[in-house]
Amino acid sequence: MSQDCKQTPCHDCSACAAAHGQETHPEENGWKKLALAAVLFAAALLLPAEGWVKLPLYILSYLISGGEVLVKSLQNIRQGKFFDENFLMTIATFGAFAIGEYPEAAAVMLFYQIGEMLQEAAAGKSRSSIVKLMDLRPDFARVIRNGKEEKVSPQDVQIGETTLVLPGERVALDGVILSGSGHIDTSALTGESRPVGAKAGQEVLAGCISVDGTLHIRTQKTYAHSAVAKILELAEHAASKKSSAEKFITRFARIYTPAVVAVAVLVAVIPPLVWADASFKTWFYRALIFLVISCPCALVLSVPLGFFGGIGGAAKNGILIKGGSYLERLAHIYTLALDKTGTLTQGVFEVTAVVPADGVQAQEVLELAARAEGHSNHPVAKAILHAAKAQKRPLTEGESVLERAGEGIEYKQGQDVILAGNARLLERFGVEGMQAGSGTCVYVAQNGVYKGRLELGDMPKPGAKEAVKQLKKLVKELVILSGDQPSAVEKTAQELGITKAYGGLLPAGKVEKVEELIANAPKGAVTAFAGDGINDAPVLARADLALAMGALGSDAAIEAADVVLMTDEIQKIAAGIRISRKTLRIIKQNVVFALAVKAGVLALGVMGMANMWAAVFADVGVSLLAVANSLRPLYFKE
Incomplete structure (x- = not known):
């Protein structure tokens, strides 16, 4: 959506009008x-041939169909922009009138405009796949205030307020279900075709539809920061970033058009001067045909429309691509680095063993870990709290928590200091006595004394192994980069068939590894990273292409990512690569076809x-095809 039509739709922007819920029908008048x-x-x-009204009828037909082209051509000439398709059509048809070819002059403009209208209709169809996302936008929110229900704009609801969603209505803002149960339709957000169960305590996202239940939801985010607002923002600006192919076509048209005009002038002038029997009228007519044929419409229109079609097709498959340049990079991935937890694995940990230090009870280790992790949202923390049958709780006076990215938790309450994290965290504080375990380990220390470790397991996602097989066929190099323990990372890599895996990486370490992968890749090759959490934001920002897995709940990841996968399925990466490559193949087909026919x-x-009718086909016909x-x-469809 353009900046100018944020409040009022522009006259010729159907996408903007749709976003504002208004109807425009400029094509009907056209x-x-x-x-x-x-x-x-x-x-x-x-x-009859001798009819005196023939010429006025041709002129009227010409002006009605081509008046807009003439006006645009004059406006562009005033601005110093001589060489575009409007200019070419104007001088070609004026020339046809000058040499008495009235039917062809009127026909060229008429069929040119019919072609333009058909192209606009095709472009509208492409836009509609993106604009359909506007259906996600909730029209209102039922908010409970002072015991009464009020119907307000979603933008007017504050964090912590309670909203009511009736069966068949759309969830207005991200939040947690306080009461009620049923099923919610998440297909518009995640592509999941079947409704999923909803019950108290469950998080729901704006844009979902309550199928059969009445839900009371406590708002966790304002509308501006909700999942649906993020998606709409991506959709509205998806075509704003040009790919290198689009930029090339723009530059090509600027050079191509004046060159064509120069050649047409030479075709009209040189033969009559060189050959005595050459007719100026004949060669002038051929020059006009040359001008009509050479209009670069097929290239200028079809290339950006091809990228837009690819972006729309990907969106239908639950893959949001922020622009044509990112679609092009997606097609050329050489190295793909993957986070482990939440990307390759389910991210649902389970405590499989508690191994206390000598003289310490296992229950004490578990309780200490639960105290430290009681303020964290990390999947490991949730698993520990579940094992200890404890609840996540707010901080109270005298408590402080420092969550060290890639290491763990430092928890303080008065003079009591509890550490829960990997071996690096405890070594930072001079704690000794840790012993390596299997899988993901959380080591626990209290006041500098090692208490024991918790061992956790995290299973690969369903379909992850098959997805890795697909990715191996699509990219040259597949790597795991994770902050988890090297032993756990290596185990996951072996299960999935990935040969390169690096564990124990802090966020800065992931960035260094990605820079190393970029340096080792061939010149021009794309190194991509796929992750799902806030800790991945730095490496997502550094990669040539950033893919956010299941990023609807992670603002940091969705901001840093170039491609957002609306579910946490790794299969979507392979689908996105295939869609992008098919799109580029189609764009190349268009360029080769258009240039070959025109030549x-x-x-x-x-x-x-070739006469003027052949010229019309070479311009309008090729453009339409x-x-x-x-x-x-x-x-x-993927």
Whole structure:
């Protein structure tokens, strides 16, 4: 959505109008004008050859169908922008009138405009897949204030307020269910086709629909920071970042158009000067045909539309790509680095063993760990609290918690200091006596004395092994980068069939590893990283391409990512790569097809073997075929 139409939709932006819930029908008026121009053109053709009204009818048809082109051409000339398709069409048709080819002059403009309208309709179809995401936007929120229900705008609801969602209504803001149960439809957000169960204590995201239950939800985020607002922001700006291919076409058109005009002038002037029997009228006509054929519409329209189609097709498959440049990078991934927890594995830990130090009871180790982890949202903390049958609790006076990224928790209460984390954390405080365990280990110390360790297991996600097989076929190098213990990382790597795995990495360590992977990759190769949490934000920002897994709940990850996967399925990465590669193949097909046809008809035109009707096909016809081909990515299904 453009900046100017944040409040009021612009006149010709159907996407903006849809976002504001308004209807615009500029295409209806356009088709009516073209229908009138076509009737006048047909009437002129059917009149007797000597009919005096033929020329006025051709001129009227020409002005009705091409008036907009003439106005744009004049406006551009005033601004010093001479060489675009409007200028080419204007001088070509003026020339046709000058040499008495009235039917062809009117026909060229009429069919050109019909082609433009059809292309706009095709572009609208491409936009609609993105605009459909606007349906996510909740129209209102039922908020309970002073015991009464009020219907307000979602933007007016504050954190901590209670909202009511009736069956069939959309959840307005992210929150936690206080009471009520049923099923919620998350398909618009995650692509999950089946409704999922909802009950008290469960988190729900804005944009979901309550299928059959009445839910009371405590708001956790304002609308501006909700999952649905983030998705809409991505969708509205998805096409704002040009790919290198799009930039090339823009530069190409700037050089190509003046070159074409220069060649057309030479075609019109040189043959009559060189050859005595060459007619100026004949060669001038051929020059006009040359101009019509050479309009770069097929390239200028189909390439960006192809990228937009790819972005729309990916969105339908639950993959949000922030722009054409990122779609292009996604297609050229050479090295893919993956986080482990929450990306390859379920991120649902379970305490499998408690190993106390000598003279310490296992229950004491578990209780100390639960005290330290009682303020953390990390999956490991949840597993420890579950094992200790404790609850997450707010800090009270005299308590302090420092969560050291990639290491663990430092918890203080008065003079009591509890450490719960990996071996690095305890070594930082000079604690000794730790012994390595299997899987993910949380070592516990109190006031500098080692108390024991907890061993936790984390299973690979369903389908992760098959997804890794697919990725191995699509990228040259697959690597795991994780902050978990090296033994746990190595175990996961072996289970999934990944040969390179690095564990025990702090966020800065992940960044260093990614920089090393980038340095070792061939020049121009793309190194991507896929992660799911706030700790991954630095490495996501550093990678050539950042993919956020299941990032609807992680603001930091969604901001840093270039591609957002709306579920936490690793299979979506392979699907995104395939969609992007198919999209680029289609764009290349368009470029080759357009240039080949234009080159062939240009040659025929210069030799006098192609008339203005062939020129119309080479311009409008090729453009329509290329645009139709560009829409294919919208229907990709993974």
